Amino acid sequence: MAARVAVVFALCLASGVHAGSKPVAINRDVAVTKTLTADTLSAAALNVTGSVSVGKDVTATRVKAALLTADVLETGTLSPKAGDTIIIEGDLELASASSSSSAVSFLEAQEFIVGGNKQWRLVHHDAFSGGKTEGWDVHETSTCGTSNVFLGGHCNQATASKGAEKVFAGLPKHTEVRVKARFHFLDKWDSGDTAFAKVDDDYVWVDTPGSNSGKINICGSSHPEAALSQLMDIVLSHSADSLTLNFGAMMTRKDACKQSWGVDDVEISVK
Ligand SMILES: [Ca+2]
Numbered sequence: 001m002a003a004r005v006a007v008v009f010a011l012c013l014a015s016g017v018h019a020g021s022k023p024v025a026i027n028r029d030v031a032v033t034k035t036l037t038a039d040t041l042s043a044a045a046l047n048v049t050g051s052v053s054v055g056k057d058v059t060a061t062r063v064k065a066a067l068l069t070a071d072v073l074e075t076g077t078l079s080p081k082a083g084d085t086i087i088i089e090g091d092l093e094l095a096s097a098s099s100s101s102s103a104v105s106f107l108e109a110q111e112f113i114v115g116g117n118k119q120w121r122l123v124h125h126d127a128f129s130g131g132k133t134e135g136w137d138v139h140e141t142s143t144c145g146t147s148n149v150f151l152g153g154h155c156n157q158a159t160a161s162k163g164a165e166k167v168f169a170g171l172p173k174h175t176e177v178r179v180k181a182r183f184h185f186l187d188k189w190d191s192g193d194t195a196f197a198k199v200d201d202d203y204v205w206v207d208t209p210g211s212n213s214g215k216i217n218i219c220g221s222s223h224p225e226a227a228l229s230q231l232m233d234i235v236l237s238h239s240a241d242s243l244t245l246n247f248g249a250m251m252t253r254k255d256a257c258k259q260s261w262g263v264d265d266v267e268i269s270v271k
Pocket of ligand 1: 218
C-alpha cells in the first residue's frame with residue numbers, strides 16, 4: 001500500500017499541486033504500517049491497529065477504543081460494550097443544558113464507578129401512583145389523608161390476610177442489593193403485633209410498633225395511626241438476576257377495617 005501512496009503523491013506533484021501548500025485529498029483506502037504525523041487529519045473513517053497520539057482535539061461521530069485517555073472528553077453519549085464498564089478516574093462534570101434528568105439518562109451504564117467504588121443503581125421504584133400495582137400479587141391500594149397512593153391499607157382484607165409479593169426479574173449483574181420502602185402501621189396495633197419483609201423467603205426486616213399510644217388520626221378508622229412512613233432500608237449480598245420480595249404482618253385483629261398496613265415507594269437498587 002505504501003507504493004500506492006507514492007503513486008498518488010507523484011500524480012499530484014506532476015499536476016503542479018504542492019503538498020506543502022495545499023491539502024492532498026486521497027479518496028482511496030490507505031494503510032500506514034509505521035508512523036503518520038500530521039497537524040490535521042481528516043478522514044471518513046480511521047482504523048489504527050497500533051496507538052493514536054493526538055496533541056489537541058479529536059472530532060468524531062464515534063470513537064471505539066479499549067482504553068481512551070483524554071484531558072477533556074466531550075460527548076453526547078458515553079456507552080460501554082455489553083458487559084463492559086465505564087471507569088472515570090478524574091472528576092465527572094455533567095454539563096447538561098436542560099434538566100438534571102437528562103444528565104442522569106446520559107449515565108445509563110451497566111455499572112457506575114466513582115473513585116474506584118461502585119455506586120448504587122436504582123433499577124425499580126414502585127410508587128403505586130394512580131393505583132399501579134404491576135407485578136404484585138395483590139392489587140389493593142389506598143391513600144392516607146393525601147392523594148399519595150400506597151399498596152394495601154384500610155379495609156383491604158386480601159393484603160392484610162396474605163401479604164403482598166412481587167418478583168423483580170431481569171436485574172442487571174450485581175453483588176449487592178438494597179431494598180427500601182416506607183411502611184405504614186394503620187389504626188390500632190397491639191403490643192407484639194409485627195410487620196415484616198422477606199427477600200427470597202428470608203426475613204430481612206421486622207418492626208413492632210408496640211401498643212398504639214398515638215393521638216393523630218389520619219386515615220383508616222377513627223383510631224389514631226400507630227406509625228406512618230417507617231423507613232425500611234436494607235442491604236444484602238445478592239447476585240441472582242431475580243429477587244422475590246414479600247411484605248406482611250402478624251396482627252391481633254383479623255379485620256383490615258380495624259388494623260391494617262400499607263407500603264409505599266418500594267425501591268430496588270443494585271451494585
Ligand atoms: Ca386511623
